[in-house]
Amino acid sequence: MEHTAPRWLRNMAGVSWRLLVVVAAVGLIFYATSRVQLLFIALFLAFVFTAVLRPFVEVLSRFMWRGLATALSILGGILFFVGLLTYVAYSIANQWQDLADQFSNGIGQITDFLENGPLPFKITNEQIAEWFTTAQKWVQDHAGDLAGQAAAGAGSVVEIFTALALAVFCTIFFLARGREMWTWFLNQLPARARETWKTAGGAGWYTFSGYTRGTVIIAVTDGMLAFILLTILQVPLSAPLAVLVMIGAFIPLVGAPAAMIIAMIVALAANGLLSAALVGAGIALIGQLEGHVLQPFVMGKQVSLHPVVVALAVTCGTLTAGILGAIIAVPLVAVVWAIFSRLRTLEPPMEEDEADDDVGPVDETEQIEDDESVKER
Template sequence: MQQPSGVEPRVRLASDYAWRLLVLGAAVYVLFRLAMRFETIIIAIFLAMVFTALLRPPANVLARLVPRPLAVAVAVIGEICVLAGVFFLVGERVASNAPNLGSEFRGGIQRVETWLEGRPFHVHPGTLTNLQSKIGDYLSAHRSTLLSQALNSAGRAAEVLTVLALAVFCSFFFTHSGEQMWEWFQRQLPDRVQPIWRRCGAAAWRTFAGYTRGVILIAATNAVIVGIALAILRVPLVLPLVLVEFFLSFVPLIGSPIALAVATLVALASRGVPTAILVLALIVVSGEIEGHVLQPFVMGWAVRLHPVVVAVTVIAGTIAAGLVGAVVAVPFVSIVWAVVGELRAARTEPPTDTETEIGPEIGTEIGPEIETDEIP
């Protein structure tokens, strides 16, 4: 007769789950550290997937008129030309406005100093003068450090160009023969799990592509709204600020306010306090439009995540991997949630003649196979 162990069944069950969760957590940690080791490659692959989500629709349309390799090449070259043209236009605009910007910013700083000396701050004029001299002394004393940081930034710029080149290279093949690559990967798996991998892969790609197109549409809308408002307020550097707004909008919830905060500083230095207050009010208006109109309407069908989940995910991604983590976190969690939904659906759907047994770890039956044309 088996002797009682003296441990409550619930405690034993909790301990069983605890050590399994510890093992899973250790595995996730090891995978995360490995991913950070190859961060450059992972970022390039992520960007390649983003480019693929954008290139597939025009490439599919062009493929009806010309051979598919030529259609993909035209789409990729068009993408490169658009990106290069945007950055060239921004650089040209900044260079052409550089002579006038210096005088505008100096006049703006004087206006800010006058404002701080008046009500309600009553800052002593000597304080501002001493602050400017301290800043100049600091820059002179740390000139070598600032120079080394500038050289490091140049190295980072070369790394960014390498990542972009690898992303464009991979996106060409993902767009041209992504289905064949996905089929090859599935053939390496056991026959009994291939259908569920096909189904989960289709759901993952559908979610990622929908998120990518949706966030680009939201970013473009925010950029247009901000550009029109800054042009009306006659704030300088409108095009660079619009570009900053567009790219930072890829970080949900916090990206757009950060970009508009930069625009507020530019407006404060160049146009004075009233214009800066109006730009600051634009942060509230833009946030309301994005949170209550654009996000539910554009992203609701692609990413079914609660705003609280999105906020926590962005913060967790920022803590784990900085800006890259903030950008990648939401699509990653969205893909995981879509795959979990497919696994649940596979376990609850009734069997049919075309279903295949996949084992007890996932379920006993799955539904009809999903077309792999949805996979990049």
């Protein structure tokens, strides 16, 4: 007598082996990416640079040769970045002595508040000195490990410059001959698959470029608003802190709060508790402006991800590749979702009340087949 597995078991088995194949494919992609991480980073940066600079190249190419437009756009981007770093370094060097004096006074105010303030606990100068001595001893005991980490960091710096050089090299060709390269790639595919790849590539690039340009515009706006706020409140190192706020805009969820905390610490040490509170409130207000005005206005519907998906993507990216993973996780998920949404065939949508209904009666045909299988056994 033939024994037939129940329908639900057969369905679950079919879904399970497909999920195993998908998980194996994703694991293989992550493993391959980890082996060529430098190449992946360089290619990702090249796409970012291309997305940001392409509008300038398109405008300039109307009046000059496209190669010259590409060179001028890249040179302008490099000069802007170098000028920003120079201004930040000049601000730090010019205000360092005043900040050191203010920081010393601010630390004294903080310790006095911890020792004599209204808090339910007390922290004395002796306890702080003991903690400092413990930290100093820990540094001395782990000097060898710290030196090894510093040497590894020096190697990372070399890798960073290598990735940047490769990214700029690829960006030149993407900007100057990107359409020709994409057409060549499509021509290598079978004719029946070209339209699908063309549709997927267009949807992916539209989403990635929109996200990248939108993030850059929002980050620059956040930095400018933070600079104005910190300048009005007379917080030292307003330019470097504004740049820090701008950089924080590239890291979803955690970047802006981290920049806000650092700015509040500087304001607290230099100008007191009221200044720190005003800095925190001002930067939080900038974050609200970003989330409710700038992002919907700048990005529109190009990147439509639920906040839960963003949080999960950032967490997975952080666990996988640290800060770099947190930065690239959201645009990658947005691109995958855009391609999936463009290629899928939608069924008629369900209403919320239909989704909440209890399970209805079992279909009669399925019930008869299950009864027959039981009789055979």
